Amino acid sequence: MTSRRTALAALLTGATLMVGACAGGGASDNVDAAAGGGAAGATTTLNLYGYAVPKVGYDLVIPAFQKTEAGKGVQFQQSYGASGDQSRKVAAGAEADIVSFSVEPDVTRLVDAKMVDPGWSSGEHRGIPFGSVVTIVVRKGNPKGIKDWDDLLKPGVEVVTPNPFSSGSAKWNLLAPYAVKSQGGQDVQAGLDYVNALVSDHVKVQPKSGREATETFLQGSGDALLSYENEALFIEREGDPVEHVTPPQTFKIENPVAVLSTSKNAAKAKAFDEFLYTPQAQKLWAQAGFRPVDETVAAEFAADFPAPEKLWTIADLGGWSTVDPALFDKEKGSVAKIYNAATQ
Amino acid sequence: MSTTTQPVGAPPSPAPPSAAPARASSQGGRRRRGGPGGRALGLGVVGLWLSLMVLLPLAALTVRSFDDGLSGFWAAVTAPAALAALEVTLGVSVVVALVNAVMGTLVAWVLVRDEFPGQRVVNALIDLPFALPTIVASIVLLSLYGPNSPIGVHLNATRWGLGVALAFVTLPFVVRSVQPVLIELDREVEEAAASLGASNTTIFRRVVLPSLAPAVISGTGLAFARAVGEYGSVVLIGGNIPRETQVVSQYIQQQIEIDSPAAAAAVSVALLSVSFLTLFVLRVWATLSQRREASTA
Amino acid sequence: MRTSRRATLALRTLALVYLVGLLAVPIVVILWRTFGEGLGPFLASVRTPAAVSALNLSLLIVAITVPLNVVFGVVTAIALARWRVPFRGVVQAVVDLPFAVSPIVVGVSLIMLWGVGGWFGGLEQSTGIKVIFGLPGMVIATVFVTLPFVVREVEPVLHEIGTEQEQAAATLGASGWQTFWRITLPAIRWGLTYGVVLTVARALGEFGAVIMVSSGFPGVSQTLTLLVHSRYIDDHNTYGAYTAATLLMGLALLTLLGMTLLDRKRTHR
Numbered sequence: 001m002t003s004r005r006t007a008l009a010a011l012l013t014g015a016t017l018m019v020g021a022c023a024g025g026g027a028s029d030n031v032d033a034a035a036g037g038g039a040a041g042a043t044t045t046l047n048l049y050g051y052a053v054p055k056v057g058y059d060l061v062i063p064a065f066q067k068t069e070a071g072k073g074v075q076f077q078q079s080y081g082a083s084g085d086q087s088r089k090v091a092a093g094a095e096a097d098i099v100s101f102s103v104e105p106d107v108t109r110l111v112d113a114k115m116v117d118p119g120w121s122s123g124e125h126r127g128i129p130f131g132s133v134v135t136i137v138v139r140k141g142n143p144k145g146i147k148d149w150d151d152l153l154k155p156g157v158e159v160v161t162p163n164p165f166s167s168g169s170a171k172w173n174l175l176a177p178y179a180v181k182s183q184g185g186q187d188v189q190a191g192l193d194y195v196n197a198l199v200s201d202h203v204k205v206q207p208k209s210g211r212e213a214t215e216t217f218l219q220g221s222g223d224a225l226l227s228y229e230n231e232a233l234f235i236e237r238e239g240d241p242v243e244h245v246t247p248p249q250t251f252k253i254e255n256p257v258a259v260l261s262t263s264k265n266a267a268k269a270k271a272f273d274e275f276l277y278t279p280q281a282q283k284l285w286a287q288a289g290f291r292p293v294d295e296t297v298a299a300e301f302a303a304d305f306p307a308p309e310k311l312w313t314i315a316d317l318g319g320w321s322t323v324d325p326a327l328f329d330k331e332k333g334s335v336a337k338i339y340n341a342a343t344q
Numbered sequence: 345m346s347t348t349t350q351p352v353g354a355p356p357s358p359a360p361p362s363a364a365p366a367r368a369s370s371q372g373g374r375r376r377r378g379g380p381g382g383r384a385l386g387l388g389v390v391g392l393w394l395s396l397m398v399l400l401p402l403a404a405l406t407v408r409s410f411d412d413g414l415s416g417f418w419a420a421v422t423a424p425a426a427l428a429a430l431e432v433t434l435g436v437s438v439v440v441a442l443v444n445a446v447m448g449t450l451v452a453w454v455l456v457r458d459e460f461p462g463q464r465v466v467n468a469l470i471d472l473p474f475a476l477p478t479i480v481a482s483i484v485l486l487s488l489y490g491p492n493s494p495i496g497v498h499l500n501a502t503r504w505g506l507g508v509a510l511a512f513v514t515l516p517f518v519v520r521s522v523q524p525v526l527i528e529l530d531r532e533v534e535e536a537a538a539s540l541g542a543s544n545t546t547i548f549r550r551v552v553l554p555s556l557a558p559a560v561i562s563g564t565g566l567a568f569a570r571a572v573g574e575y576g577s578v579v580l581i582g583g584n585i586p587r588e589t590q591v592v593s594q595y596i597q598q599q600i601e602i603d604s605p606a607a608a609a610a611v612s613v614a615l616l617s618v619s620f621l622t623l624f625v626l627r628v629w630a631t632l633s634q635r636r637e638a639s640t641a
Numbered sequence: 642m643r644t645s646r647r648a649t650l651a652l653r654t655l656a657l658v659y660l661v662g663l664l665a666v667p668i669v670v671i672l673w674r675t676f677g678e679g680l681g682p683f684l685a686s687v688r689t690p691a692a693v694s695a696l697n698l699s700l701l702i703v704a705i706t707v708p709l710n711v712v713f714g715v716v717t718a719i720a721l722a723r724w725r726v727p728f729r730g731v732v733q734a735v736v737d738l739p740f741a742v743s744p745i746v747v748g749v750s751l752i753m754l755w756g757v758g759g760w761f762g763g764l765e766q767s768t769g770i771k772v773i774f775g776l777p778g779m780v781i782a783t784v785f786v787t788l789p790f791v792v793r794e795v796e797p798v799l800h801e802i803g804t805e806q807e808q809a810a811a812t813l814g815a816s817g818w819q820t821f822w823r824i825t826l827p828a829i830r831w832g833l834t835y836g837v838v839l840t841v842a843r844a845l846g847e848f849g850a851v852i853m854v855s856s857g858f859p860g861v862s863q864t865l866t867l868l869v870h871s872r873y874i875d876d877h878n879t880y881g882a883y884t885a886a887t888l889l890m891g892l893a894l895l896t897l898l899g900m901t902l903l904d905r906k907r908t909h910r
Contacts (some may be wrong), residue, residue, distance in 0.1 A: 382817060386716055386720055387726065389713070390716055390726075393713045393716075394717070394735050397781070397784055397785055397788060398738055398739060398788065400754055401747070401750035401753065401754045401755075402738070404750060404753040404754040404759060404760050405746070405750040447656075447659050450652060450655060450656050451656045451660065453652065453656075454653050454656040455656075457644075458649055458652065468897065468901050469660065469665070471900065471901075472668075472894075472897060473664070475842050475896050475897040475900070476889075477846025477847075477848060477893065478846065478849070479846075479869050479870055480846070480869065480886045480889050480890055480893070483873065483882055483886045484668055484670075484886065484890075485667050487667065488666055488667040489667075511663060512663055512664070515663065515664070544644060569741060572743070573741070573742065573743025573744070573746065574743070575744050575745045575848070575849035576848040576866070579848075579849075579870070580870075580873060593743045593744070594745075596743075596745050596749060597745050597748075600748075600749060600752070600853065605749075605752070605753070608749050609749060609753060612745075615743055615746060616741070616746055620741050623737070623740075
């Protein structure tokens with residue numbers, strides 16, 4: 001009898017404790033945000049689907065938007081993951097109002113699914129509110145002396161870069177040396193040879209997203225991590241024992257944001273999208289380590305974002321509509337073939 | 345029943361011993377409760393519930409795995425990366441199951457035959473891996489054997505790490521299946537053998553082990569079946585390195601993420617067949633050995 | 642078999658070292674990591690709105706899963722133990738099936754059935770109910786993995802108690818429902834409770850199946866286990882992952898305590 005009472009008492013205590021914890025919840029994982037974001041009354045909720053890396057930026061931009069006239073009472077639900085995987089989820093029915101992907105093809109998938117207006121990239125900045133450049137993150141003190149793309153192919157150097165079929169980051173990471181070695185796509189074979197050597201002999205891990213790649217690298221795998229410059233700045237600020245080297249020739253990363261035509265709150269989503277391009281938001285992106293697209297803001301932060309000798313762009317290679325099928329098609333793309341061969 | 349708990353997440357022992365006689369008596373007895381109508385309704389509900397929850401999803405999975413025909417299925421399952429993941433999974437699972445067979449029996453022995461302070465706490469601790477969410481298991485092991493290891497042991501992203509994670513989550517299977525048998529083992533036979541001059545090694549090999557073998561084998565089999573499908577506990581510590589530490593469930597998830605659902609379904613069916621076959625063999629074997637026991641008795 | 646003092650000690654040491662290295666030390670380390678900075682930071686970290694919502698969602702899923710499993714599980718157990726079930730062997734195998742299925746495979750199967758382009762994919766257009774990437778999907782995934790527990794705990798009890806009392810009640814004129822409430826239910830009560838505790842533990846801890854069908858919005862569709870993962874991977878917040886894991890571990894220990902106490906109850910019935 002006593003033990004049953006004890007059992008019941010224990011269970012009841014547990015239950016009470018749990019219920020006690022069940023105060024109001026929210027989306028923020030930040031204690032301070034609870035005080036600021038509590039706009040009562042009629043609110044709109046916007047669902048943001050993004051790749052994981054710009055979360056640090058949205059953590060600054062969203063509160064700023066909520067303080068503007070248009071953003072009053074707008075709550076955000078944010079989901080972050082691998083760009084390709086996030087795009088797949090939205091196409092498969094996950095409810096989104098606004099998407100923030102790493103690469104344009106992930107938006108194109110939604111255009112094809114008739115979820116994003118085909119004219120999404122017709123604005124002044126072609127639907128790209130922020131960007132970055134591809135950089136190489138190395139261990140503190142750069143023990144392997146990695147400075148340029150060729151250094152990655154030195155024997156014994158292990159490189160961490162995510163899986164290009166789920167991650168946008170991985171596509172940029174491979175495009176950078178491809179563009180450099182092929183002189184902007186003129187010598188395709190030279191570009192592919194480099195990618196082949198890199199993937200076959202130096203890339204062992206295939207994390208699903210740029211953020212997972214960072215985590216893998218910080219946990220001790222590999223000698224070099226290919227990543228966004230903003231991600232490198234982020235982990236350096238976090239105090240992790242790494243530093244980054246931007247090769248003299250590298251690649252311009254352009255991260256698209258689009259509003260879904262299926263959105264129930266299209267007006268607010270549109271307002272948020274427009275807010276991303278305002279000087280105020282552009283400054284916040286710059287503070288978070290992203291390269292702003294607004295020229296005045298970019299000039300202001302020029303010291304933080306050194307210009308490489310040569311910055312190749314996706315346009316140099318003929319745009320995503322050419323590059324994506326040629327390199328990243330899951331069956332016929334050259335990079336897909338390299339990856340399949342490398343995993344044999 | 346013994347005084348030990350049935351493992352959480354464990355399939356019940358392949359052949360419930362109480363089932364056969366009770367079934368006979370209930371079938372012989374008069375049916376109770378409601379008319380045939382009520383029972384038909386009940387059976388309908390059960391059928392619908394099991395179909396909707398379990399059968400239909402698996403049927404949909406199987407059908408989708410043949411989306412590209414038999415050759416598509418075969419190509420997806422025999423893709424080099426898929427085969428590599430299967431190899432890693434089966435290899436590590438076999439090793440972990442064997443470690444379990446030895447260490448689980450040892451732990452059970454110590455818990456039953458030995459006496460030491462704190463034994464009951466240790467006994468209760470055995471079930472912890474079943475109660476602990478797998479992702480917590482992963483992060484717990486990572487905090488000890490990960491990059492910030494306080495003891496300087498780095499197992500993350502190695503097969504050792506995989507092995508430790510799988511050994512953690514499968515620990516209770518063998519212990520909990522051997523323990524009750526050990527408790528009920530007749531010690532008089534052992535003592536008779538000892539008085540006839542048999543050494544401890546001989547007694548263990550000739551007397552104890554044969555009685556324990558069925559329990560050890562069934563526990564090991566269950567541990568193996570659990571290990572091949574495991575996901576949560578390896579997700580943070582495994583490293584997901586293709587051909588080295590990527591297990592089948594991670595490979596399947598990767599196929600879903602890169603939008604190759606047919607390949608994901610095909611490899612899922614392959615994985616499902618492995619674990620189902622293991623459990624099926626265990627069940628048949630248990631029935632056979634029970635029958636053999638009954639005929640010799 | 643009498644082992645010498647030295648052999649006993651050697652075996653004991655070996656077993657304890659294995660258990661300590663595998664179970665005890667990692668748990669001590671994570672507790673030390675969590676509480677090393679004091680209770681304040683821990684409480685702050687598990688009281689963020691996202692953490693509170695995650696706990697709420699986990700409990701909500703438990704609250705929906707448990708009654709479903711109790712009702713359908715008991716009916717299934719009664720059917721298997723008392724009625725003439727066609728293809729009994731097959732039905733038994735189907736009940737055990739979820740134990741053999743990898744959580745990831747559960748997730749993939751549910752996507753194939755309920756997702757866009759799946760067999761029931763049209764449901765969303767016609768009714769507006771979102772299964773995959775919605776709460777229903779997470780509940781269905783949890784029900785799938787916990788389905789066997791109640792059946793497997795209740796069925797043996799039903800066999801063990803036999804049918805005499807139920808028949809006596811029926812002879813005395815009790816209706817089916819009366820017999821069930823007055824005779825059967827009290828008899829299976831501890832087995833049922835044990836099954837429920839197992840269900841709760843597994844439902845709180847399910848990760849692989851749920852991550853495949855969740856839309857991953859913190860505060861909305863993130864359970865505690867998903868929070869641990871997303872804090873660790875997406876937020877680069879290792880400490881937060883440790884604290885959330887410790888919270889889950891606390892719930893698991895509570896369950897374990899309940900299991901141990903109930904087990905004594907169940908076996909000394």
